Amino acid sequence: MPVNSRFVDELRAIVGSDALVLSPEGRLAYECDMHTLYKGQPDVVVLPSRVDEVQRIVRLCRRERVPIVPRGSGTGLAGGAMAPTGGVMVAMNRMNRVLEIDIPNRCAVVEPGLINLWLTREVAARGYFFAPDPSSQMVSSIGGNVSTNAGGPHCLKYGITTNHVLGLTIVGSSGEPLTLGGKVWDRPGYDLTGVAVGSEGTFGLVTSITVRLTHTPEGVKTILALFATIDAASEAVSAIIAAGIVPAALEMLDDVVIRAIEAGVGAGYPGDAGAVLLIELDGPRAEVEMEAERAVALSRARGALSVRVARDEAERALLWKGRKEAAGAIGRIAPSFLLQDAVVPRSKLPQIMREMQAISARHRVLFANVFHAGDGNLHPLICYDDRDPDELHRAKAANEELLRACIDMGGSVTGEHGVGVDKAQHLGLQYADADLNFMYRLRRVIDPEGLMNPGKLLPSHPACGEGFRARRPVLPEGAWV
Amino acid sequence: MAVSVRSLEKAFASLVGRERVVDDPVKLGGATIDGCVPRFIVRPAAVDELSGIVALACEERLAVIPRGSGSALELGAPPSRLDVVIDLRDLDRVLEYNPDDLTASVEAGVTLGALAKLLSDRRQFAALDPPGGTSRSLGGITATNAVGPLACRYGAMRDRLLGVRFVQADGVVTWGGAKVVKSVTGYDIPKLMVGALGTLGVLAELTLRLHPMPEHEASWLASCDTLDAAGTLVAAILESTLQPNRVEIVSRGALEALRLGAAVAAVAVSIASVEPAVAAQEESLRSLVRANGGTLNPASPGWWDRYGDVVMSSRVTIRIGTLPSEVARTVGAVERLLGPAVAVVGSAATGTLHALLSECQVQAMASAVGELRAMLAPFGGHATITRGPRALREAIDPWGPTDPGALALMRGLKDEFDPHRVLNPGRFVGGL
Incomplete structure (x- = not known):
């Protein structure tokens, strides 16, 4: 049965009128996530507040064979939270409570709509944080993070979302809630929690999440090193890893991004810098001190043009400023960009950057690079002008070619954004x-x-x-x- | 089409060579698992050979038990049937080692010790230390989700396994995951394989994330007068800014087995980092122990090896999952239920404990395990018999109860991927 008025009446009986979005204008806001190339309006958006509502919604959709699209904050980058074939979108934003904080066991139980950073704010005073830190963490929901198995700059040391999820409650397509995992580790049986994380809503609607909380480190040091070339910066990355140092974050910006940032907000990068390497170390204070000294020496030995170490929190924020502004700054040099997040083995970074230059020349499109150098997770922004169909076509071809190059080097199609509709057709590469x-x-x-x-x-x-x-x-x- | 015993032997031999098929009754008798004598032992030396063996077994509806070092053959329920033991120890090649990427790909039969030897040249390690350690195969550690004290800092195999090649029950070679440290492309299949006891596929190759080996490590034993004091100390350590890589609780019985005298309980801690950071943390640890009324002494050299040996030398092992906050109470319950002969060791940080006994009175132990499970259930804890005589694992379900909804899904997966129950039949959770 299609979504008709009788169906909507039944939905209304479950959640009430104020939890339905029916008007075309209202549904417009739900037609895509942050990957705006893919659009598909749901027939109706429903915002449940309780697990029993979620169950009844699923049972109704199952009875009427209507597809269900889950959605958190809609900040995904792969076209996951949009409705290509219509149906019911279940937006989890109203289920955003912290259900329990259990400091002795270093975990928390939260609802899926809770914003990532809110959890850290909730537990920071007690000396803890929630480690997965996608750049969207001020707005993205933990349910969304679970769905895409989100990463972030600090995942190099702390691991991605799946390493921090202990258990889930999911309402599967049967409409029954399923309890997977929990506070206690390693329940016997298949690790269904591990499979559900990153399943992009195909497992069902997550209604609660048990997450691990991580100790706030005793010390943090942030270092900014400028290099003439990406190659030189990549060598410094390899040297740091070879020295047995696992920084909390190891981020790189290329010359295109540096120029874009300097043309805009400015972060004090000199014009001749071809690469910025941001190194963050955290852990016991004495360890951080010694590793920071070594990282500085290794950067200098690999030809760093300059190395700055933040002396306090304000300076640390300044060093991060350029990195955080990067995507916004690109807007100044191109009206639109395609963003992908393929991965190569870290040691292949110089090679893939050279390949990227060749692809860029071949297809006459500009690549801007800001990426997680420590784990080889690229984030090329492929610039194009959306008023020029040929440029979009060339950008897509360049994107495709780059993905293939990454896979040929032993990499992965997506490191942290997920598959969605955007990359589904690329799975065959991997x-x-x-x-x-x-x-x-x-x-x-x-x-x-x-x-x-x-x-x-x-x-x-x-x-x-x-x-x-x-x-x-x-x-x-x-x-x- | 049915195949006679004689021709099955020929068929296996044509897949792997005559010398890799064992059908000598004496040798087969030595490979008995829970009283089930296999009809063949086959030793593949390549993934293709493994694939052929499993395909043939499936075609003939034979029951297969894959084995690595053989240290966990008493894990789970007794097999419902057994025809072929697939011995994976000749799948022993390291396929790739990329020190700059901190990754390695190995065949499933590679032992932890062999890998460690290779990695130590570059001062890297796999950060896995299950009981029985170095002689165990990485495939076995993955299939049984074996876990040791280092999980406190580094997590377990689920946090280490990036990619996996396995042979499905019909012989189809399948890959899941990636060879890089970060990938979210499709379902996280490696997670499905960890702890699945080879019931959805026989593990053939593993790609692991590695860690740099810390420059300096020191270990201590904090002796306590009461179990409660040990529990309080553990909580204090875990709440502090210390970054230990192991925090283990050691019961009275375990201290006796280790010939470490008269304390009621102890907490074993190791800290690894650069030397000044270890020294600074030792000071903090010392004051924490003092404040909690314990006595801190450096652990003797080789301590962690002996510690692991204690786990491996028991006749009965029960692996317990409890909350970190309930560790001391759980140890107390185990001592009360299983008597003074029991030794309990395990990670206070992760709540994974091992209860160890050198003897087994089946009925008494079965009812004790039942009571223990009842005590753990309210907060989601569990107890699994990971080693013990067949009679014990028949008297009580070695895995314990599973959530019915989750079990239905697990059964659905098994029905889909191994409908003829070729792989490890009957041994896994819920009789899968």
Whole structure:
């Protein structure tokens, strides 16, 4: 049944009128996430406040075979929280409570709509923080972070979202809440929590999350090193890692981004700098002191033009300023950009940067780079003018070519943004048919009717369809009797 | 089409070579698992060979048990049937080691010790230290989710496994994850394989995230007069800004097994960093211990090896998951339920404890485990018999109860990926 007035009446009976968005203008705000190239309006947006409402919404949609698209703050970068085939969008923003803070066990239980940074604010005074720190953390929801398995600058040392999720409650397509994991580690059985994190809503609607809280480190040091070239900066990165130092963050900006920042807000970068390397160390004070000295010496030995160490919190904020302004600054040099987040092995950074220059020249598009150098997670912004269809076409071709280059170097299609609709067709670069088929069957077990966020995460591909049979090993001949 | 025993032997031999198929009754008898004697032991030396073996087993509806070093063959319920033991110890190549990327790809039969030896030249390590340590295979550590004291700082295999190649029950070779430290492309399949006891696929290759080995490490033993004092000390350490890499609780019985005298309980701590940072943290640790009425002494050399040996030398091991805040109370409950002979060790930081006994009276122990589970259940704790005689694991479900909703999903996965119950049949949670 389509979403008609009777269906809407039933939804209204569940959540009340003030929790429905029906008007075309209202739904417009929900037609895309931050990847604005992909648009699809839901037929109706519903904002539940309680688990039982979520259950009844799912049961209704299941009965009427209406697709469900979950949404948090809508800050995703892969076209995950939009409705390509319409249906019901379930926005979790009203379920944003902290349900429990358990300091002795260093964990918290929260609802999915809670904003990432709010949790850290809640526990900071007691000496803790929530480690996953996507750049969107001031606005993105923890449910969204779970859905995309979000990363961030400090994931180099602390790990990504999945390393900080102990348990989930999920309302699956059956409408029944499922309790996975919990405060106690390693419950026997398959690690379904681990599979659900990063499943982009295909597992169901997450209604509560048990997260790990991390101790605020005793000391922090932030270092900014300027280099003439990306190659030189990359060598410094390798030297720091080879010295056994795992910084909390290791971020790099290229010359295009540096010039864009200086043309705008300005962060005091000299004009001849070809690369900025931001190094942050944290941990026990004595360890941070010694590692900072070493990181400074290693940067100088690799030809740093200048090295600055922040002396206090204000200086630290200043050093981070350029990094945080980067994406905004690009707006000054190009009206639009494609953003991707492929990964290469860290040691391949100089190689992929050279490859990127070649791709940029071939397709006549500008790349601007700001990335997590420590884990090889690129974030090229591929600039184009959206008034020129040919430029968009060239930008897409360059994007495609760069993805292939990253995979050829042993990398990954997406390091932290997720697949959504944007990268679904690229999964075949990283996975063989048998691998895709395994994921497809996994999804079918979780959601047999395919109601949960259809069209996302997995491609439409022969290996993701009924009737596909992976090639099996050839058994020996002549053994049969 | 059915195959006779004779031709099965030929078929396996044509896949891996005659010398890699064992059908000698004496040798097969030595490979008995829980009283089940296999009809064949097959030792593949390459992933393709492993794939062929599993495909053949599936075609013939044979039951397969994959094994690595063989240290966890009593984990789980007794197998419902057994035809082929696949011995993975010849899948022992390190395929890639990229020190600059802090990653390594290994075949599943590579032992932790062999990998450690390779990595130590570059002062890196896998940061895994399950009981039985160096002789265990990385595939086995993954399949059983074996965990040791270092999980306090570094997490466990689920935090280490970046990519995995496995052979599905029908023989199809499948890859999940990536070879880089960060990837969210598609479902996180490596997570599904950790702790799954090879019931969804036989592990063939693993890509691991590595860590730099700290320059300096020191270990101490803080002796306490009461279990409660040990619990308070643990809480104080975990609340402090110390960055220990191990915080273990050691019960009276464990101290006796280690011949460490008369304390009621102890807390074993190690701190690793650059030397000045270890020295500074030692001072903080010393004052914490003093404030909590304990006595701090440096641990003797080789302490952590002996500690692991104690876990491996027991006849019965129960792995307990409890809350860090409930660690002392849990140790107390175990001592009360299992008697003075029990030794309990484990991570106070993660709440993973091991209760160890050198003897087993089946009925008494089964009811004690039941009571222990009842005590742990209100806060989501659990107790799994990870080693013990078959009779014990028949008298009580070694895995304990599982949430029915989650179990239904697990059963759905098993039905999808191993409908004929070829892989480790009957051993896993819920009889899967």
